[in-house]
Amino acid sequence: MADDVFYMKQALIEAQKAADRGEVPVGAVVVCRDRIIARSHNLTETLNDVTAHAEMQAITAAANTLGGKYLNECTLYVTVEPCVMCAGAIAWAQTGKLVFGAEDDKRGYQRYAPDALHPKTVVVKGILADDCAQLMKDFFKKKR
Amino acid sequence: MADDVFYMKQALIEAQKAADRGEVPVGAVVVCRDRIIARSHNLTETLNDVTAHAEMQAITAAANTLGGKYLNECTLYVTVEPCVMCAGAIAWAQTGKLVFGAEDDKRGYQRYAPDALHPKTVVVKGILADDCAQLMKDFFKKKR
Numbered sequence: 001m002a003d004d005v006f007y008m009k010q011a012l013i014e015a016q017k018a019a020d021r022g023e024v025p026v027g028a029v030v031v032c033r034d035r036i037i038a039r040s041h042n043l044t045e046t047l048n049d050v051t052a053h054a055e056m057q058a059i060t061a062a063a064n065t066l067g068g069k070y071l072n073e074c075t076l077y078v079t080v081e082p083c084v085m086c087a088g089a090i091a092w093a094q095t096g097k098l099v100f101g102a103e104d105d106k107r108g109y110q111r112y113a114p115d116a117l118h119p120k121t122v123v124v125k126g127i128l129a130d131d132c133a134q135l136m137k138d139f140f141k142k143k144r
Numbered sequence: 145m146a147d148d149v150f151y152m153k154q155a156l157i158e159a160q161k162a163a164d165r166g167e168v169p170v171g172a173v174v175v176c177r178d179r180i181i182a183r184s185h186n187l188t189e190t191l192n193d194v195t196a197h198a199e200m201q202a203i204t205a206a207a208n209t210l211g212g213k214y215l216n217e218c219t220l221y222v223t224v225e226p227c228v229m230c231a232g233a234i235a236w237a238q239t240g241k242l243v244f245g246a247e248d249d250k251r252g253y254q255r256y257a258p259d260a261l262h263p264k265t266v267v268v269k270g271i272l273a274d275d276c277a278q279l280m281k282d283f284f285k286k287k288r
Binding site: 039044048049050051056059060063064067068069070083084085086087088089091093112113115116 | 188192193194195200203205207208211212213214227228229230231232233235236237256257259260
């Protein structure tokens with residue numbers, strides 16, 4: 001739990017980088033044996049690519065670091081509940097554990113595809129949820 | 145309908161390229177105003193990346209060609225029913241029309257996330273379904 005908070009803070013640092021670029025502020029890190037092997041933040045506007053969510057980049061980068069495409073031994077930390085696309089990717093990667101901060105009632109996978117994750121993936125929700133949600137709220141408030 | 149068959153044949157050519165590389169044979173093309181603006185095939189093994197499905201690459205490539213990330217005016221042709229991840233990406237791209245060949249009862253989005261697509265996306269199923277399915281069957285038969 002202390003570890004989960006530590007790594008979620010790292011994901012929040014990434015989310016802040018997204019906010020600073022005018023991107024929807026979602027950040028992610030992948031941890032393998034107590035080491036961060038990938039860091040990423042949402043880049044859909046910068047890359048002009050709807051698939052450039054933080055989680056997608058984190059999965060690609062982590063696989064690249066490991067030299068294998070499965071993340072069974074890894075934990076993916078992400079500040080906001082993954083969408084359907086990202087949940088599908090997390091499943092294909094057979095991710096060992098998923099930890100997310102704020103829930104996303106509108107676009108989160110729990111609403112549209114509650115069984116999308118790999119059955120062996122351990123899910124932990126709500127770590128630093130208020131901080132993660134606040135970044136999103138501040139972002140969308142500014143946009144209005 | 146004649147057009148759908150024509151473009152699905154192009155997606156099948158892409159799927160065959162995947163098969164030739166030892167990849168699960170799924171191919172895709174994106175068509176915008178009667179022009180193919182992206183072609184792709186599954187590259188998960190080659191790129192060591194679970195996110196490298198044909199559809200994901202096609203969406204990224206099409207957005208790159210168009211210079212905008214939405215594909216409202218486009219049709220995505222893919223030989224096999226998209227998975228949850230790809231359905232999510234097709235939704236984010238607000239894809240105008242999705243045409244797929246063979247259904248995928250095991251991994252297709254219709255099973256896990258039937259409401260994942262954008263409500264405005266027109267869906268056409270079953271174009272050259274037998275040819276699309278046969279490529280998959282031949283591939284998995286060889287693998288055994």
